[in-house]
Amino acid sequence: MKQIIKIVSSPKIFVYTIIWLMVLVVLGTLAQRDIGLYASQQKYFSANITWLGGIIPVPGGRITMIIMLVNLTFMVLFKQNLWKIKKIGVLIMHIGALLLLIGGGLTAIFSSEGNMVIEEGAQSNRVDDYHDMELTIINTSNEILDKYTVFDQPILGKGNILSHENLNFNIEIISYLRNCEPLKRTAPAGFHYKGMLKNFRLSTLRPEKENNRNRPGITYRITNSGSSSDGIYGLFLGQSVPQTAVINNQNYEFIIRRKRTYLPFAIELLDFKKVMHTGTGIAKSYSSEVNLIENGIPRRVLIEMNEPLRHKGYTFFQSSFIEGPEGEATVLAAVKNYGRSFPYISSIIMSIGLLLHLLKSIPKLLQKNPRVAE
Amino acid sequence: MMKLYLRLFFSIFLLLPSLYGRDFEVRDFPIQDGGRIKPLDTYARNQLLAFYGKRSVKHEKLSAIDWVFDLILNPEKGGEKKVFNIRNPEVTASLRLEWTNEHKYSFNEVILGLKEQLELVSEFYNKPDESRTIFEKQFLEIYFNALRFKEITYSLSCLAPFIEVNDSLLAEKLNTSPGKAVSYAHLVKQFHTLTEMFLTVMNKPEEELSQSDKELNMILLTLQHTSSDDYAQALKLIPPSPLDETGTWLSPWELMDGRPRAPYQDKILNALEKYLSGRALGDENIMNSALTDYEAGISAITIGKPDINILKKETWVNKANLFYISVAFYLSAFIFLGLSWMFHQSKYLQRISAGFLGLGLLYHTYGIYLRMFIMGRPPVSTLYESVIFVGFVTVVCAVIIEYFRRDGLGLFVGALSGAIFHYIGFGYAADGDTLGMLVAVLNSNFWLATHVTTITLGYGVTVVAGFIGHLYLIQMIRNPKNNTLLKSINKNMFGVTLIALFFTLFGTILGGIWADQSWGRFWGWDPKENGALLIVMWHVMMIHMRITGKVKPEGFALGLIMNIIIVMMAWFGVNLLNVGLHSYGFTSGIARNLFLFTALELITGFGTYYWAQSRKGRLVV
Numbered sequence: 001m002k003q004i005i006k007i008v009s010s011p012k013i014f015v016y017t018i019i020w021l022m023v024l025v026v027l028g029t030l031a032q033r034d035i036g037l038y039a040s041q042q043k044y045f046s047a048n049i050t051w052l053g054g055i056i057p058v059p060g061g062r063i064t065m066i067i068m069l070v071n072l073t074f075m076v077l078f079k080q081n082l083w084k085i086k087k088i089g090v091l092i093m094h095i096g097a098l099l100l101l102i103g104g105g106l107t108a109i110f111s112s113e114g115n116m117v118i119e120e121g122a123q124s125n126r127v128d129d130y131h132d133m134e135l136t137i138i139n140t141s142n143e144i145l146d147k148y149t150v151f152d153q154p155i156l157g158k159g160n161i162l163s164h165e166n167l168n169f170n171i172e173i174i175s176y177l178r179n180c181e182p183l184k185r186t187a188p189a190g191f192h193y194k195g196m197l198k199n200f201r202l203s204t205l206r207p208e209k210e211n212n213r214n215r216p217g218i219t220y221r222i223t224n225s226g227s228s229s230d231g232i233y234g235l236f237l238g239q240s241v242p243q244t245a246v247i248n249n250q251n252y253e254f255i256i257r258r259k260r261t262y263l264p265f266a267i268e269l270l271d272f273k274k275v276m277h278t279g280t281g282i283a284k285s286y287s288s289e290v291n292l293i294e295n296g297i298p299r300r301v302l303i304e305m306n307e308p309l310r311h312k313g314y315t316f317f318q319s320s321f322i323e324g325p326e327g328e329a330t331v332l333a334a335v336k337n338y339g340r341s342f343p344y345i346s347s348i349i350m351s352i353g354l355l356l357h358l359l360k361s362i363p364k365l366l367q368k369n370p371r372v373a374e
Numbered sequence: 375m376m377k378l379y380l381r382l383f384f385s386i387f388l389l390l391p392s393l394y395g396r397d398f399e400v401r402d403f404p405i406q407d408g409g410r411i412k413p414l415d416t417y418a419r420n421q422l423l424a425f426y427g428k429r430s431v432k433h434e435k436l437s438a439i440d441w442v443f444d445l446i447l448n449p450e451k452g453g454e455k456k457v458f459n460i461r462n463p464e465v466t467a468s469l470r471l472e473w474t475n476e477h478k479y480s481f482n483e484v485i486l487g488l489k490e491q492l493e494l495v496s497e498f499y500n501k502p503d504e505s506r507t508i509f510e511k512q513f514l515e516i517y518f519n520a521l522r523f524k525e526i527t528y529s530l531s532c533l534a535p536f537i538e539v540n541d542s543l544l545a546e547k548l549n550t551s552p553g554k555a556v557s558y559a560h561l562v563k564q565f566h567t568l569t570e571m572f573l574t575v576m577n578k579p580e581e582e583l584s585q586s587d588k589e590l591n592m593i594l595l596t597l598q599h600t601s602s603d604d605y606a607q608a609l610k611l612i613p614p615s616p617l618d619e620t621g622t623w624l625s626p627w628e629l630m631d632g633r634p635r636a637p638y639q640d641k642i643l644n645a646l647e648k649y650l651s652g653r654a655l656g657d658e659n660i661m662n663s664a665l666t667d668y669e670a671g672i673s674a675i676t677i678g679k680p681d682i683n684i685l686k687k688e689t690w691v692n693k694a695n696l697f698y699i700s701v702a703f704y705l706s707a708f709i710f711l712g713l714s715w716m717f718h719q720s721k722y723l724q725r726i727s728a729g730f731l732g733l734g735l736l737y738h739t740y741g742i743y744l745r746m747f748i749m750g751r752p753p754v755s756t757l758y759e760s761v762i763f764v765g766f767v768t769v770v771c772a773v774i775i776e777y778f779r780r781d782g783l784g785l786f787v788g789a790l791s792g793a794i795f796h797y798i799g800f801g802y803a804a805d806g807d808t809l810g811m812l813v814a815v816l817n818s819n820f821w822l823a824t825h826v827t828t829i830t831l832g833y834g835v836t837v838v839a840g841f842i843g844h845l846y847l848i849q850m851i852r853n854p855k856n857n858t859l860l861k862s863i864n865k866n867m868f869g870v871t872l873i874a875l876f877f878t879l880f881g882t883i884l885g886g887i888w889a890d891q892s893w894g895r896f897w898g899w900d901p902k903e904n905g906a907l908l909i910v911m912w913h914v915m916m917i918h919m920r921i922t923g924k925v926k927p928e929g930f931a932l933g934l935i936m937n938i939i940i941v942m943m944a945w946f947g948v949n950l951l952n953v954g955l956h957s958y959g960f961t962s963g964i965a966r967n968l969f970l971f972t973a974l975e976l977i978t979g980f981g982t983y984y985w986a987q988s989r990k991g992r993l994v995v
């Protein structure tokens with residue numbers, strides 16, 4: 001047991017993992033030039049396994065950092081000579097680092113970020129995710145009530161068969177395209193293609209560097225509907241004509257869209273302001289004056305650059321804006337982050353630790369040249 | 375040699391009186407440009423820099439401000455001045471210019487070629503920027519420079535005394551004396567006195583026109599001709615009316631459209647007109663009285679009045695070139711340190727060297743302070759400022775080290791790194807205005823002061839650690855037997871590394887917190903963040919390797935040297951990737967320098983490392 005602890009908490013492991021992490025950081029940074037920030041983050045930093053050149057499996061950023069975390073935890077818990085007053089600075093510093101890693105992990109697992117677009121005078125309680133899509137099937141047969149069935153992106157993988165009690169058919173995913181464009185067919189489509197795919201085909205495009213410029217698409221097959229509606233359908237993001245199908249006298253609409261989250265409160269945009277440095281095209285500041293409406297009671301808030309609105313675990317940042325002929329719309333970034341306070345706490349702890357250690361050892365380290373001292 | 379130093383040394387005392395309690399000058403005229411109010415001197419220098427590549431017309435020994443006024447008062451002669459610097463033979467060929475060794479061409483030459491190539495201009499202009507070739511970019515740049523040159527030339531033509539009134543009758547009516555030249559603005563103001571005369575002239579047949587009538591016709595033609603200059607609105611010298619909420623300053627031509635003027639606007643326009651007429655006549659008295667009027671006009675501004683003292687300081691900074699003085703001192707410190715080594719560690723020479731380093735630091739600090747004072751923001755907010763500030767940090771560290779050691783180690787580090795960073799800074803200053811405004815996301819003094827300053831401090835200390843690493847290896851080669859000396863440098867090396875770790879780590883985390891505050895995420899694996907993280911991880915790795923005994927002191931020194939490369943990559947290199955939220959400080963031509971620097975550091979680092987090891991090995995044998 002002691003042997004195992006000694007090995008697991010060995011600083012050698014730390015040195016190797018940090019070297020490997022540096023390699024990953026360099027590769028991941030360079031890769032951003034070609035594949036963009038989001039894809040490189042997925043490939044190098046959020047992945048357990050990174051495939052170098054697509055063929056060689058190496059430990060990814062996540063697993064490397066987990067190893068680091070385990071190593072550090074064991075070191076802090078079991079290294080006896082660390083728990084001494086002489087080494088208090090070093091100990092505090094390592095505890096701070098530990099908290100930082102834990103916070104990073106929490107953020108990586110639980111946080112979500114999205115966009116909220118609100119026109120001046122309008123209000124919204126909907127957040128569109130930056131990255132994740134959802135397949136939404138709406139039963140529009142009932143005049144009073146539409147029935148929504150939503151499938152999240154993770155289950156939209158190739159070959160998956162989706163079914164739900166709301167739906168009297170099955171959906172088999174044929175392909176999920178990260179970026180695509182609809183192209184008009186030159187030759188007539190086969191008889192099993194239905195809807196949009198009768199006239200168009202979805203052509204795969206190289207993913208854009210900026211993930212939110214991608215237009216994801218999906219092709220799927222409807223089976224077991226017991227009607228002539230069985231066949232292959234396609235959808236893409238931002239499709240202007242909705243895909244509909246009548247199955248067993250029920251009307252369905254199919255949409256692929258950014259994953260939506262509905263907030264327990266709404267935000268109304270009163271005024272969006274853009275201030276330029278006078279006489280130039282350089283923006284000095286952007287701000288949105290909003291009403292935060294909860295339980296029907298509005299509260300006035302000003303969201304500015306570097307001055308977000310925080311409410312119920314969500315934080316809203318001034319992210320962008322849209323100028324249209326009918327007026328302005330603000331784009332707020334909405335972030336839900338659970339590990340938020342960890343970096344704050346750990347940075348304070350680490351700095352205190354490092355300072356203590358520095359104060360203790362600097363006089364010794366900034367020693368006079370012995371030759372001159374004599 | 376000595377004379378040069380004396381001149382340098384006394385320059386500041388000669389300049390100081392001109393900073394405090396000097397009169398308001400034409401250089402200090404406030405102008406709105408690039409989002410702030412700056413002295414006309416800064417504006418003129420930046421324009422000249424864009425056309426000519428330098429901040430004064432070197433081959434004519436003409437200052438930027440004089441160049442601007444010469445151009446305005448004598449457009450023909452100004453157009454002949456060779457102030458367009460074109461160094462691309464493709465561009466000169468397409469403009470049908472003769473390729474000369476001076477690479478200098480006049481506006482008149484350039485505009486001839488451009489007029490023939492307008493189709494080409496519009497073709498290049500409609501291309502997206504990233505698909506333009508270097509030739510196309512430079513061609514467009516010349517085109518826009520020429521446009522701006524023309525705009526500046528005529529921007530005060532409504533106030534300059536360009537119209538001579540010779541007829542005594544007309545002169546009397548127009549409130550001037552015969553033979554004197556007056557301005558467009560003056561004539562327009564007085565013109566109502568001539569309405570009657572003008573109406574009769576209109577109806578008279580040609581042969582009945584008197585001398586006065588003919589001259590009136592001429593004047594009318596000239597006025598009409600001059601009024602077509604009203605596009606020239608480059609010089610935003612006139613403060614807005616108190617009713618204007620945007621705070622946008624105006625050019626004199628904009629006020630010629632008959633809009634109501636605030637009293638101070640009138641005062642400034644009149645003073646400017648007076649100054650131009652005085653300058654055209656070469657009459658100092660008129661010019662001085664015009665300057666007094668101008669200052670009074672500025673003081674009368676009701677809203678958003680510029681601080682004349684700050685304007686004066688800025689013109690002083692422009693002229694003083696404090697960083698040129700400090701770099702001269704750093705170089706001298708280095709020379710004297712070298713001499714002291716030649717003459718058996720002469721204490722005397724070393725003290726002189728320390729004195730120079732101190733003087734250099736003094737000028738350096740004062741320069742940074744003045745920039746902060748002028749812009750009202752923390753020391754580092756642009757790439758240029760980060761270079762100057764890192765230089766400052768390294769010298770301060772070096773001075774502290776020298777204070778403790780007194781053996782020239784600090785002098786070596788300080789003089790060398792101070793000088794090197796100044797030269798990098800000069801490279802950036804040649805790109806354009808170094809006192810620019812900031813985009814929205816950076817516009818936060820609190821975070822600029824905390825995160826940016828801390829991380830740049832970290833860069834600086836890391837560089838110092840690297841320099842000590844160099845020195846350790848050099849000492850190992852020079853006297854491998856001197857164990858006490860090596861041991862003490864080794865200890866310093868470790869201490870400085872810990873300090874560097876503190877600043878880089880703390881600065882990086884502060885950056886994360888800023889990102890969390892403004893973008894909603896603490897960490898996004900953006901290149902700039904990764905760069906900072908790499909520096910921190912490298913420090914952490916080196917420290918752990920040293921503690922676990924995986925590296926010997928010489929290996930540690932080599933690691934510190936390698937960290938300088940990482941700093942340079944994180945600092946300048948990531949801007950070349952041009953991705954992510956941080957890529958605001960892009961500069962061209964840096965890739966090559968970065969490559970050269972990296973190669974140099976690798977060769978010297980590893981070279982001295984193996985050499986030092988072989989010396990040590992021989993010692994053991």
